[in-house]
Amino acid sequence: MNNRDVAVLGVGYTNFNSVTPEVNWKELMFEAAQKAYQDAGIDPRTDVDSFITCAEDFWEGFSIFDEFTPDQLGAALRPMHTVSGDGLQGLANAYMQIKTGLFDIVVVEAHSKISELLTYEDVVQLSFDPIYEAPLSKGVHPYYVGGLEMREYLEATGTTEEQCAAVVVQNKRNAFCNPLAEFEAQLEVDDVMNSRYAFDPLKALEIAPRADGAIVFVIAGGEIARSLTDRPVYVEGIGWCSESPWIGSRSSDAAYVKRAAQMAYRQAGIENPQLIDIVEVDDQFAFKALQHLEALGLARPGEAGYLMAEGAFGPQGQRAVNPSGGSLGCGHLMEASGLARALEGVLQLRGEAGPRQVEDALVGVAQSWRGLPHGTGAVAIFSRRE
């Protein structure tokens, strides 16, 4: 591996909304892409070497989705491919393309137009093992797997339901300071505890609502980024990992994140993750945020819930966790969720996070989980290298 470094040259994004009937998915992507190119100060028709979209055909509703992406990204007649996975997995591809020296500037796009899928539960159902697990899930909302995983996590770590509820309170409160977010709310732990059990012990308010939106990252070789911007944010490491798909053999400690984090920390030369300033973890379900914090090594097993309830991860705490509001506050953006976490990292490290700006942030981590019923995650480390 050569020593070339990799940096974020530009970012662009739309608002995150529960419905977006005013635009189609091409127009949504165009808005985010245009902003990213403006932010990066580049022309996609001449300056970008490769384009990557993160999309899943079943979310979109038509097959071979990648064939429908070039126009709105400026990628017509250019190298282009789709990653069927979360945005951070797309970012990993861009990282490799630049690190190897194959390309200088690479664009990564991820989006959600999930409001247009009218049978979301049925499509999630389709991602179960078709021969063994799907027949057992007939007539049941597939998120019951979240209930299974939560109960096992609570039992294994001694985390309480109230501590999980504290994640909802904090993230929805943080979202008040994020103009992109739509699901901000002023709640108390009791409000969450009194919300109905959806999949006991998982409660209705602990499930991130779905949202539409698009995010585009422009990634470049470090030497190019330094010549084009005075505020490069470096991708210091990126890892990803998948567990076995069998629900019966799943870890209760998010092993997919542990492994992905080891890979990313090694590349970034991070020996003590406690030195990370900005943390954006996947919180599609409230307990997942705690599980993921522990898997990232930012809390000992069973400790994340206590620290969360104490406010240690809040805006005034020892380390900011999900200052963006996370998926609970911004909405679950499907394949764009990981890029939403990374976007917050970049804005914070650039000092552009407005009212939620964390002082003197130097290093950030963004973590994604591809969602139920599977165990795939990715971890990316960003820094502004003072």
Place this chain on the structure above:
Amino acid sequence: MKETVKPRGKPLSGEEMKQVCHVVARPQVKYAWAVGVAMSHFLAGLKQGKILGRTCVQCERILVPPRMFCERCYRTTDEWVELPGTGVIETFSISYIDTDANRIKEPIFVGVLAFDGAPPHSGIMHYFGEVSQDAIHIGMPVEPVWKPGGERVGAITDIKYFRPREGARPSSNSKRRKRG
């Protein structure tokens, strides 16, 4: 060197295939796609019997179906324009096979036309009708045949098909092989 290979065994019959263990499922998937800014105007135009396009002043094209951005120049397109609806055939195929791969008696003419007033390769795909296999040719002038106003719903099928326009050459002088 060729060797004759004698087939061994026999193909499985439908009944025998049923003895193989399968899990059968029918996915329930439904979508409602927002058509977006550009196509909303376009489809509303069709309902009124109008064909609308968007101009890009940089590459001097008229985009039909319209888009809010030009993929060549990567910029927002400029203005709405109404096209006369007439045009010429750019390419076509005559389909003798239906979706179930059955032979059909009345072949379906599908193709691409370029609108008068718009540059080549910015036209639309549609059906052609009131035309014979022998007469249809590249460059043939055509015009839209609309559904009656009351039947139009704002869909591309509000145009039934395009037919040869007055003054079109009666038969092809292209080298296309005649079908027997």
